[in-house]
Amino acid sequence: MTELSQHEPEDDTESVNGLLEEVLREFAALEPDADPLRVELVTSEILGEWWEAGDDLAAELIEFASAAPEPERLVGPLAALRTLATTEEQREAAGLALEKLGLPEPDWAGRLNQVAAGECWRTADVYGDETSVLCVFGEGEQSHGLLVSIGYAVFGGWVDEAVIVESPEEVVAEMHSQASEGGDLVTVEAITPGRAHQLLADAFVGTELQSEPEVTDDYVRFRALAMARTRALPQAERVDEPKIMTTEDQAEAIDEFFRASPDLVDNEAARVCALRIIEFGCEHDPRRPLRVGPDKLASFVDFVDDGAIELTEEQDEALEAVLPAWARWGARRDGLPEDAVEPLLEAVEDRLYERALETESTVDSYLDGFDGLDEEGVAELLERRQFAVPSVYTEIADEEVELDPADPEQRRLLVIGEHPDFQASLAEDDLDEEAFLTVAAHTTVVDQLWDNEPAEVWQAAQRLLAKGMPRTEILDELAATLEARLETDDGDGLEFDIDDYVQALDELN
Template identity: 85%
Template sequence: MTELPQQESSDDTESASELLEEVLREFAELDSAAEPLRVELVTSEILGEWWEAGDDLAAELIEFASAAPEPERLVAPLAALRSLATTEDQREAAGLALEKLGLGEPAWAGELNQVAVGECWRTADVYGDESSVLCVFGAGESAHGLLVSVGYALFGGWADEAVIVESPGEVIAEMQTQAAESGDLVTCEQITPGRAHQLLADAFVGTELQNDPEVTDDYVRFRALAMARTRALPEPEPVDPPRLLSTEDQAEAIDEFFRASADLEDTEAARVVALRLIEFGVEHDPRRPLRVGPDKLASFVDSVDDGALELTEEQDETLEKVLPAWASWGAWRDGLPEEAVEPLLEAVEDRLYERALETESTVDAYLDGFDDLDEQSVARLLERRQFAIPAIYTEIAGEEVELDPSDPEQRRLLVIGEHPDFQDSLAEDDLDEEAFLQVAAHTTVVDQLWDDEPAEVWQAAQRLLQRGLERTEVLDELARVLEERLEMGEGDSLEFDVDDYCRALDELN
C-alpha cells in the first residue's frame, strides 16, 4: 500500500502565525520612550509562555524578519530578543536580522540589561538542601532585585523560582530576620557578584537539563529576564570541581558507615542500599556526594519508588533500616549542629511512613477482588499480577501519571505506557490493522494474566520465565500467540477460539 506523504498541518501554521501576530501587537503598544524594565518584563513574559509551551517561536520570528511584509514591525521585538533571548545563538541572530533591516531602533533598545550591579546576598539551610540568592541592580528608587530559589536535592542544584522584586532592601531585611530567628538552621551572608553569577548560572543549567521541571509561574514569567540579569553580573568565580569517589573511596565510606552504625545489621542487602545512596549523591550532588539533608534523602526514596534506582525486594525492605542510620551517620560526619539532627531524622521517618502508606495502598489495588487470603495465596496473587503490571506509574505523552491497575481502562493505559510505539500511533490516530491487533493482543494478555483466565496464560508465562526469557520477551511471546488467532468480528470487535488459543499456549515450552 502506497502511503501519502505527511504534510504540515495548516492549523499549526495558522496557530504559529497568530501567536507571532499577537507578539507584534504587544510590541507595537510599547512606544520608543518606554521604560527599559517594562520592555524587559513584557519580553520575558512572552519568552516564558513560549518556553512553557515547548515552542521555539523566537527562532521563527527571527527567520520571519528577512521576508516580513512590514519590516518596521519587527524592529522592536528583534531589539528585545537581541538582549533577552535565552541562547547566545538567538541573541546574535536577532542582532544580525536587525542590522539587515537597517531601520531606526527604539530609544530603549540600547538600554536593555544595561544595569549597575549592587549587593548580592544568599541564605541557605544548614543541610545544604535549599538556598535563595538575591542580586540588586540599579540604585535609589530605580533599584530592583532578582531573587532565585535553588534546590540541591537533584541535578547538582536547580532553580524552581525566580522573581523580580521592587524593594530589594526589604527582601534583604527579611532574609536576615529569617536567619536570625532560625537558630543555627539557616545562614544569611553577603556574597560577591561573581559568586552569585556562578550559583545562578549553575542553577539555571540544572533546570534546563530537565524535560519537565516543576517550576512556579513566576519562574516561567521571569526566566528570560533572570538569565539576562545573571549575564550582567561579573564573570563567575571558579568553584571546586566535583568530588570524584573511586571504587575504593566508596568501599571505605561504606565500611566507615557500618562501623559507626552498631545497631544496623551488616548484610549484603544493606551494603547495596548504602552503595546506591553514594551513587545517587555522585550523580545529583557531585560536589558533596555524601551530604545528607531531608530533601536529598526524600529524593533518593522517590528515585527508588519511581524505578530510576533499582533495588531487589530484599534490598528494598532493608531501606527502611539503612536510611535513618545513614542520616544519623551523615549528620555526625557533616558536623551538623545538634538542633539540626532531630528535624533531619524526623523528616526521614516521616518519608518512610508515607512510603509505607503508599505501598499499602498499592498492594490493596493488586489484591482487588480478594479477601481473607492466606499468606501463600497473597504471595502467588501478587507475583502474577505484578508480573502483568509491575508498576502503577507510567509516562503518557511525556507526563508521569499514577494509575489504578484494578481498573480495566487504567490498566490498559499502563500497558500502553510500556510501549511508546503504541502511544505514537494512538496519539496520531494512525493505527493500521497490524498495529491495532498488536495493541489488542498485548492489552488482552495482561487482562488475562490479571484475572488468571484462562489459567494457561500464566502457566505458559512461568514456563517461559524458567527458560530464562525476560518479562518483556514473555509478554511478546504470549501476545504473538494470541494475535495469530485474532479475527475481526462485527463492528470493531475481535474474536478468537479459546480452545485453540489454550492448546497453542500449552505447546509453548
Template identity: 80%
Template sequence: MTELPQQESSEDAESASELLEEVLREFAELDSSAEPLRVELVASEILGEWWEAGDDLAAELIESAPAAPEPGRLVAPLAALRSLATAEGQREAAGLALEKLGLGEPAWAGALNQVTVAECWRTADVYGDESSVLCVFGAGEAAHGLLVSIGYAAFGGWADEAVIVESPAEVVAEMQSQAAESGDLVICERISPGRAHQLLADAFVGTELQNEPEVSDDYVRFRALALARIRALPEPEPADPPQLLSTEDEAEAIDEFFRASADVEDTEAARVCVLRLIEFGVEHDPRRPLRVGPDKLAAFVDFVDDGVIELTDEQDETLEKVLPAWARWGAFRAGLPSDAVEPLVEAVEDRLYERALETESTIDSYLDGFEELDEHAAVALLERRQFAVPSVYTEIAGEEVELDPSDPEQRRLLVIGEHPDFQEALAEDELDEESFLRVTAHTTVVDQLWEDEPAEVWQAAQRLRGRGLERTEVLDELATVLEERLETGEGDALEFDLDEYLRALAELG
C-alpha cells in the same frame, strides 16, 4: 497518507503566524519612551510562553525579518531579542537582522540589560538542600532584584523559581530575619557578584538539563530576563570541583558507616543500600556526594519508588533501617549542629512512613478479592499479580498516572502504558489489525495471570522464568502463543480454542 503531514504542517504554520502577529501587536503597544524594565518583562513573558510550549518562534521571527511586508513592525521585537533571547546565536542574529533593516530603533533599545550590579545575598539551610540567591541591580527607587530559589536534592542543584522583585531591600531584610529566627538552621550571607553568577548559572543549567522540570509559573515568566541579568554579572568565580570517590573510597565510607551504626545489621542487602546512596550522591550531588539532607534523602526514596534506582525486595525492606541511620551518620560526619540532627532523622522517618502507607494501599489493590489469605498464600498471590502488573504507575500521552490494577479497564491502561508505540494509534483509533491482535493478546494474558485463569498461564510463565527469561520476554512468549490462536467469531469477537491453547502453553519452557 502523504497529504496528512502537509495538512498538519499548514495548520502549524498558520498557528505560528497568529502567535507572531500577537507578539507584534504587544510590542506595538509599547511606545518608544517605555521603561526598559517594562519592555524586558513583556519580552521575557513572551519568550517564557514559547519555551514552555517548546516552540522556537524567536528563530522564525528573526528569519522572517528580511522579507517582512511591514519591516517597521519587527524593529521592537528584534531589539528585545538582541538582548533577551536565551541563545547567544539568536541574540547575534537578531542584531544582524536589525542592521539589515536599517530602521530607527525605540529609545529603550540600547538600555535593555544595561544594569549596574549592586549587592548579592544568599540564604541556605544548614543541610545544603535549599538556597535562595538575590542579586540587586541599580540603586535607590530604581533598584530591582532577581531572586532565585535553588534546590540541591538532585540533578546537581537546579532553579525551580525565579522572580524579579521591585523592593530588594525588603527582601534582604526578610532573608536576614529568617536566618535570625531559625537558630542554627538557616544562614544568610552577602556574597560576591562572581559567586552569585556561578551559583545561578549552575542552577539554571541543572533546570535546563531536565526534560520536564517542575518549575513555578514565575520561573517560566521571568526565565529569559533572569538569564539576561545573570549575563550582566561579573565573570563567575570558579566552582568547587566534583568530589571524586574511588571504589576504595566508597568501600571505606561503607565500612565507616557500619562501624558507627551498631543498630543496623551488616548484611549484603544493607551494604547495597548504602552503596546506592553513595552512587546517588555521586551522580546528583557530585561536589558533596556524602551530604545528607531531608530533601536529598526524600529524592533518593522517590528515585527508588520510580524504578530509577533498582533494589531487590530484600534490599528495599532493609532501606527502612538503613536510611535513618545514614541520615544520623552523615549529620555527625558533616558536623551539623545538634538542633539539626533530630529534625533530619524525623523527616526521613516521616517519608518512610508515608511510603509504607502508599505501599499498603497498593498491596490492597493487589490483594483485591482475597483479603483473608494466610501469609504464604498472600505472598504467592502478590508474586503472580505483581508479575502481571509490576506497577500502579504508568505514562499515558505524556502524563504519569496512578491506576488501580484490580479494575479491568484501568489494568488494560497499565498494560498499554508499557507499549508506548501503540498509544497514539489507539488514541486515534487507527490501530492496524496486526497491532490490534498484539495488544489484545498482551492484555488478555495479563488478565489471565491476574485472575490465574487458566492456571496453566502462570505455570508456563514460571517455567520460562526458570530458563532465565526477563518478564517482558516471558509476556511476549505467552502473548505470541495466544495471538497465533485468536480467530474472529460471531459479531467480530475474538475467540480461541481453550484446549489447543493449553496444549501450546504446556510446550513452553
C-alpha cells in the same frame, strides 16, 4: 468478536503563523520609548509560554524575518530576542537578522539588560538542601531584584522558582528575619556578584538538563529574564571541580559508617544500601556526595520507589534500618548542630513511614478481587499485575498523582502516563487514528494482563521475559499483535477476533 470503545480524534491545532502574529501584535503595542523592564517582562513571558509548550518558536520567528511581508513589524521582537533569547545561538541569529533588515530600532532596544549589579544575598538551610539567592540591580527607587530558589537534593542543584521583585530591600529584610527565627537551621550571608553568578548559572543548567522539571509558574514566566540578569552579573567566580570518589573511597566510607553504627546489622544487603546512597550522592550531589539532608535522603527513597535505583527485596528491607543510621552518622560527620539532628531524623522516619503505608495500600490494590490466596498465589498475582502496571504514580497536567490500578479508568491513566508522546494529544482530544489505535491496543493489553483474560497474553509475556526482552518491548510486541487485528465495527467501537488473537499470541517467541 471482542469490541473496544472508540472516541474519534479531532483536529483543532493552532498554526505557528497564528502564534507569531499574536507576538507581533504584542510588540506593536509597545511604544518606542517603553520602559525596558516592561519590554523584558513581556518578552520573558512569551518565551516562557513557548518553552513550557515545547515549541521553538523563537527560531521560527528569526527564520520568518528574512521573508516577512512587513519586516518593520519584526524589528521589536528581533531586538528583544537579540538580548533575551535563552541560547547564545539564537541571540546571535536574532542580531544578524535584525542587522539584515537595516531598519530603525525602538529606543528601548539598546537598553535591554543594561543594568548595574548591586548587592547579592544568599540564605541556606543548615543541611545544604535549599538555597535562595537575591541579586539587586539598579539603585534606589529604580532598583529591582532577581530572587531564585535552588534545591540541591538532586541533579547537582537546580532552580525551581525565579521571580523579579520590585522591592529587593524588603526581601533582604525577610531573609534576615527568617535566619533570626530559624536559629541554627537557617543562615544568611552577603555574597559577591561573581559568586551569585556561579551559583545561578550552575543551577539553571541543572533545571534545563531535565526533560520535565517541576518548576513554578513564576519560573516559566521569568525564566528568560532571570537567565539574562544572570548574564549581566560580573564574571562567575571559579570553583574547584568536584572530587571524584573512587571505589576505594566509597569502600572506606562504608566501613567507617558501619564502625560508627554498632547497632546496625552489618551484612551484604545493608552494605549495598549504603553503597547505593553513596552512588546517589556522587551522581546528584557531586560536590558533597556524603552530605545528609531531609530533602536529599527523601529524594533517594523516591528514586528507589520509582525504580531508578534498583534494590533486591532483601536490600529494600534493610533500607528501613540503614537510612536512619546513615542520617545519624552523616549528621555527626557533617558537624550539624544539635537542633538540626532531630528534624533530620524525624524527616527520614516520616518518609519511611509514608513509604510503608504506600506499599501496604499499593499491595491491597494489586490484590483486589482475590481473597484467600496462598503465598505462592499472591506472588504470582503480584508478578503479573505489577508487570502490567509497575507503578501507581503518573503525571497528569504536570502534577504527579497516585492512582488505583484496580480501577479500570485510573489504570488507563497509568498506562497513558507511560506514553508522554500521546498525552498532549489525548488532553486535547486530538489523536490521529494511528495513534488512537496504538493507545487502545496498549490499554487493552494491560487490562488483559490485569484480569489474566485471555491467559495467553501473560503466557506470551513470560516466554519473552525468559528470553531477556525488556518489559517495554514486550508490551509493545503484545500491543502490536492486538493492534494488527483491530477492526472498526458498525458503531464507534473497535473489535477483534479472539481466536485469531490467541493463536498469534501462542506464536510469539
